[in-house]
């Protein structure tokens with residue numbers, strides 16, 4: 001079985017040519033060697049490289065069993081997590097679980113009182129379970145949401161029954177969530193120590209919510225495994241993940257500092273959100289990195305499409321094209337033809353969508369936006385499992401080509417420390433005083449008000 005992904009780079013030239021890509025063969029092979037030998041930065045976090053080792057068959061089976069049992073006894077699963085502990089599951093469920101995506105709610109990915117109260121209101125007449133996902137077990141956003149939701153569940157069904165309805169996915173040994181899970185006897189799954197949040201979608205982090213939503217997680221892991229095998233080929237001309245990594249670095253070095261991931265399929269919206277987090281947290285550091293942006297076409301062709309066509313030429317695009325497998329929907333004949341659409345009568349809607357993609361890719365190329373296309377035969381577990389791995393591998397190689405550590409995220413701490421200080425967390429007293437002073441000074445200097 002071959003890997004159902006191809007990369008078409010014919011719209012990159014003249015900005016980047018195939019010859020230029022090939023000239024970076026050695027650099028790609030070097031990054032490959034660093035990654036696979038563990039000699040590169042962040043090598044404590046390479047557990048995702050081998051999807052089968054990260055997720056042995058018995059563990060996938062245990063996840064399936066727990067998820068199926070929960071799905072039978074509840075109406076809804078609330079997944080509590082943020083960043084890498086949330087986006088992968090959401091991406092897969094939006095993309096694949098047409099019939100049961102309404103059974104999975106997400107919380108802890110923001111601190112909005114409106115969002116959480118609304119979610120709690122909608123749980124009022126439902127039997128619900130909670131899957132709290134946090135590798136560190138100490139991240140503020142999911143910790144707050146979990147405390148609130150847990151207390152609702154406990155009041156609804158009682159302490160003991162609530163413990164049966166809570167599943168924790170966290171570090172195998174440490175952290176507040178691990179301690180709480182032990183104390184409350186929650187069913188627990190591990191986030192492998194050697195896998196960082198944004199590379200964890202194919203561990204219990206993503207797989208449990210996916211299985212609850214009816215996604216075939218065995219097929220996802222097997223597809224990733226096949227992709228891992230194909231991606232372990234260091235020759236970039238027969239490894240589309242490496243070609244993609246090299247091409248985007250060449251573009252970046254030529255001033256194309258923003259990459260836009262574009263799809264014509266709304267159910268890929270959250271895959272793009274996951275991709276943004278993967279590449280943004282992995283590469284944006286040391287004052288370097290491509291800014292990852294995403295658009296939903298054709299919707300966004302009627303908003304930022306104008307900017308893409310004619311704005312500043314510092315962007316490149318990566319399209320995701322789905323060949324087949326979409327529902328058949330034929331545009332009907334309408335004899336008066338008042339809307340002038342009879343030239344499309346009898347055409348399948350997906351084929352029209354694909355022409356919109358072909359037209360856009362060419363128009364953007366002509367407007368000075370180099371673009372390439374990642375193509376999948378159909379959107380299913382097979383292609384999504386492979387795509388996840390494809391992007392993870394490309395991201396790691398791309399990070400090494402950029403000379404950054406693609407597995408850390410030191411910049412995320414800055415806002416956290418300020419937030420802890422402003423919220424009065426014990427131990428942050430001195431910082432709190434200094435920040436309040438600074439903020440007072442800044443707001444006095446810069447507040448602009450209307451007259452009268």
Ligand code: PA5
Nearest residue numbers: 083084085134135136139197198
């Ligand atoms: O990719 C990452 O490492 C981050 O986005 C984390 O997943 C995110 O910060 C959540 O962390 P945790 O799972 O520890 O709550």
